[in-house]
Amino acid sequence: MTHAALALPSLPPGVLLEAVSPGLDAAVALAVVVPTFRRPALLLRTLTSLGAQDTKRRFAVIVVENDAEGRAGLEAARPLIEAGTIDGMAVVAEARGNCSAYNAGFAAARRILPRLETALIIDDDEAAEPGWIEAHLSALERFGADVSGGPQVPVFEEPGREALADHPVFRPPYEASGPVQALVSSGNVAIRARVLQRMGEPLFDTRFDFTGGGDADLFSRCARAGFRFAWCHEAAVHEVVPARRTEFSWINARALRNGALSTLVQRGRDGRARTLAKSLALALAAPPRSAWAAWRSRSLLIGLYHLQIAAGRLQGEFGRVGEQYRKPDSN
Known part of the structure; x- marks a missing residue:
């Protein structure tokens, strides 16, 4: 060089x-x-x-x-x-x-x-x-x-x-x-x-x-x-x-946050109407998807993820996003 x-x-x-x-x-x-x-x-x-x-x-x-x-x-x-x-x-x-x-x-x-x-x-x-x-x-x-x-x-x-x-x-x-x-x-x-x-x-x-x-x-x-x-x-x-980060409270907060962030990112790309439509569709699909994931993985915690994502997306529609990085000692 x-x-x-x-x-x-x-x-x-x-x-x-x-x-x-x-x-x-x-x-x-x-x-x-x-x-x-x-x-x-x-x-x-x-x-x-x-x-x-x-x-x-x-x-x-x-x-x-x-x-x-x-x-x-x-x-x-x-x-x-x-x-x-x-x-x-x-x-x-x-x-x-x-x-x-x-x-x-x-x-x-x-x-x-x-x-x-x-x-x-x-x-x-x-x-x-x-x-x-x-x-x-x-x-x-x-x-x-x-x-x-x-x-x-x-x-x-x-x-x-x-x-x-x-x-x-x-x-x-x-x-x-x-x-x-x-x-x-x-x-x-x-x-x-x-x-x-x-x-x-x-x-x-x-x-x-x-x-x-x-x-x-x-x-x-x-x-x-x-x-x-x-x-x-x-x-x-x-x-x-x-x-x-292996405690339920942290995993639940991270899953909800992931859902809310997916709403915000999609809204910037596709607009509010299409984002809301997807959030509602995921909310309807979440219960059977979570049940199937829980059965297949033999893990209730893994099964809950689809429900948490759907709930997080709906929170995101109202501008609610968890700031997990705000308090580093608890992240």
């Missing part, structure tokens, strides 16, 4: 550049955005997995600290970045919320890496398998895609909860690699730079900062813009699931 001088242009308001690795090269065409919020130990696990990637490509890691006051993630990552152990940079996104963190990471990538071709996202509670980067890039090429997604395999902290991996809240949406019509999660994706250029800034709609769903909204807008999606089952990450 031909080395190019690294320019440090001004970042958007509220995005602060805090650390840059000494050898970071402006010719780097690949970036990995890692948003973090009050999980320094897990962040180090994520960064370790990135350092173990089986690839000859040079890539820059962009750690995005979203706790502007505590900065625990920044302080955990800073020594690795400043020593060059991790090639990349750390920025602080002063505005709270996952969409704001993603936006800060992509803004930094586009400005500081002018030859950027592809950006990936991995969350700070995830660890990538060694072939993660190469699998995503291969999928983009093989399937002619602009965005590829991969599975977030749950790793339950509480013993004996492994059966929950079959619950729709934790189960990947696809089981095999190939072109797909839609993606819904940004926690494990690769996005070509032309998507970032076309969709503009801010990339994620910050109205979804504390509800989630900014990823589904973005991918819905990308689909309307003509971009293509792929699923890469080989590009797996392993996501730590704390004990509180």
Whole structure:
């Protein structure tokens, strides 16, 4: 690779550049955005997995600290970045919320890496398998895609909860690699730079900062813009699931939220009338679908999901969406 001088242009308001690795090269065409919020130990696990990637490509890691006051993630990552152990940079996104963190990471990538071709996202509670980067890039090429997604395999902290991996809240949406019509999660994706250029800034709609769903909204807008999606089952990450996320109250809140968000995203695409019609149709279909799912899975909890989605969609029709990210200690 031909080395190019690294320019440090001004970042958007509220995005602060805090650390840059000494050898970071402006010719780097690949970036990995890692948003973090009050999980320094897990962040180090994520960064370790990135350092173990089986690839000859040079890539820059962009750690995005979203706790502007505590900065625990920044302080955990800073020594690795400043020593060059991790090639990349750390920025602080002063505005709270996952969409704001993603936006800060992509803004930094586009400005500081002018030859950027592809950006990936991995969350700070995830660890990538060694072939993660190469699998995503291969999928983009093989399937002619602009965005590829991969599975977030749950790793339950509480013993004996492994059966929950079959619950729709934790189960990947696809089981095999190939072109797909839609993606819904940004926690494990690769996005070509032309998507970032076309969709503009801010990339994620910050109205979804504390509800989630900014990823589904973005991918819905990308689909309307003509971009293509792929699923890469080989590009797996392993996501730590704390004990509180295995409790019925959390799973119920997440399912209701998912339903409400699907209403909001569809309304932006199809309008209010068609969205309401689908919400009502799903409400009518939910009881038999839930009964069938419960019988087939031998799990009442899994069976309830269709009813919860339907109830959440109706809540969404009235603008009610649970803000699970508002209180991080209970999320």
